[in-house]
Amino acid sequence: MNSKESVPDTQHKNPDNDPRGPYVLSDVTSSFDRPTLQYEWHGHLPPQGRSWRFTRERAVALEADGRIAFSGGGLPRLKRYLSEAASKKSQEPELKASFRLEIIVRTAMKAIASEIAENPKCLRDVEWRDLERVMREVFERLGFRTELTRPGKDGGFDLRLESDECGKIKVFLVEVKHWLASGKKPGSKVLSSMVDVVAKAGDNTKGLLVSSSGFTGDVLSGRTEIEQHTVKIAGQNKIVSLCQNYIESVEGIWLPTTELSEMLLEGSS
Template sequence: MTSQRKSTTTPLDRSRYKNPDNDPRGPYVSVDVTAPIDRPILQYEWHGKFPPSGRSWRYLKERAFELEADGRIQISSSGRITLKRFLSEVSAPDTSDSLTIASSGLEIIVRAAMRGIAIAIAENPLCLKDVEWRDLERVLREVFEKMGFMTRLTRSGKDGGFDLELQCTGLSGSKTFLVEVKHWAGSGKKPGRTALKSLIDVIARAADGTTGLLLSSTGFTTDVMNGRTEVEQHIVRLGTESKIVSLCQNYLQGESGLWSPTTELADMLLQGTT
């Protein structure tokens, strides 16, 4: 006999929604504005406070100030910051910020696993060959976010020629990097001119000032390493296994509190590349 899981829906408890300050948008509940995930770009000072250890604000700084200007942020007498979540929104959650933390418990579990893999690679680089290619992209997303980049991981098969988009702001302004990851461990295969040209074509269609980073755990063919023009070297930088391992080691040191960025993020990203 097979058992079937019944799907159940918890009815909405409307009694929780109040309107003590007569907000014209109607009744609301006050919800936490932090999330159980570690993202440096979401760990800024807000009303003299930082998120608790191991947590981040749910919104980018600019978005947080927009919500505050809209009267949606409350600050209690103890200094606790909360967000008004209106009853009228319960069927249409706020997705206006692309960096809002998803509430899915599964995503939190997956991302925690990727951070564990990053640490394993840092401690034993030989582990890199046992990592699936798609997982390596997810691992690097965690690493880049720990460094302080705003990141976007593209969907598998729909990357448009790159796997990760990184953004950062430094003294010289905002910069964007498109990262393509090649991980052909066990095959001995190395990316060559075709992979390089594909990423260069993507960069050519991107906004001015965008830089490409091609990472390969198996290295590159000789014609790529020795035959690039000066323009190609400026547009796309190359990083091998040692760069991937170095990034994971920086991540581990950051987790241990032994490392923090001392140079511009853009410069640090390109260190050890050619």
């Protein structure tokens, strides 16, 4: 056979005459242990220690688009089309490197969360951006859907959290002030800015301002009743307690006894 001849593809098939052509079926679970991605999909849950690769909304959309096939036992599989293989192959090294990097970063954040839970004094040695990443890991493990904003473009908050409670989506904007090493403390001006950010986000949104170094004595002065309802503040103890809840969740000995929103705001002012 001439070396330039194409080798017949025997992997991609089209048993259901999909108009997009031949495909292979691939796993729809990932090695990440994410409670928010461990929902029931057609009567099945992901294997222990794994999660679905997609959010529930994305899974529904993929099904509607005909991208999901189900085995005889009802397990979902993702269709990967031959027509898409060439373009994806060129991107594969970059995607694999990005995935490996994400695993490295998230594994490191888990280790830092564990250290904070056991030794709160180590907070002084944690960089401010790393603490934001740590808190994202913690919130995801506890059951929130999370979004970490980009540095310098956060719009007045570092994390956006969502929880589904009694069929309603609750949104929380979290600002993390980590000024412990400098000894500085956020005051009423920082809190007022956070109130403005939450107000612009809509009625279904609340805020949490967390500071590892505490707050100035006047931080709560002049707050209106509405401001007290929309934005809460919490100090270092909240960071530590959340990390401790995280460790207990990993070890399987913590389950929320209240709604996630109540747990999040517990102990705040």
